[in-house]
Amino acid sequence: DIQMTQSPSTLSASVGDSVTITCRASQGISTWVAWHQQKSGKAPKLLIYKASTLESGVPSRFSGSGSGTEFTLTISSLQPDDFATYYCQQYNTYHWTFGQGTKVEI
């Protein structure tokens, strides 16, 4: 299975900061990457698919980029509602795999 290595595991930031989360795939996966946000005790929520396409209704401060093996999620001007855990996920193969998650905390 394709491994997704996500970093950092924890990120401390303040409201208004710009933050970047990185995900590295163990082999090339084109742009078949999604990013999900999960708040404590809640289901994940899709933010971005196909590496850079913003899901409908997701604020434009979220952006994704990358292709091949390197991918990033950037949150510009962090808002209080953004403190959560973020997961990258590849769907290049039928066997989805997720990164380990990045907890964005104050």
Add this chain to the structure above:
Amino acid sequence: EVQLVESGGDLVKPGGSLRLSCVVSGYAFKTAWMSWVRQAPGKGLEWVGRIKSEINGGTTDYAAPVKGRFNISRDDAENTLYLQMNSLKTEDTAVYYCCTDSYFWGRGTLVTVSS
């Protein structure tokens, strides 16, 4: 509005069985490829398996840790996805989410495997 509602989670002993259900509304279930994803307490997301739509053959794929023990099925007439879990192990303890191919998620149902 798309809604996915899982049910069936419970406390079960190691070696036991359990069947989870996921009822889907507001979505084209019949043509959707559906997945189960789980999350152990305090851990990350882990894909469990998928079932294709019947028009695409209705075939299934499973993650290695559950292959041979878990079985995914669907009832398109009832817009319902199932996960039959057999020979359960303590490491199967998790919240189980159903998920559509375009990443609508249910709220999850908790399965606890413990003696």
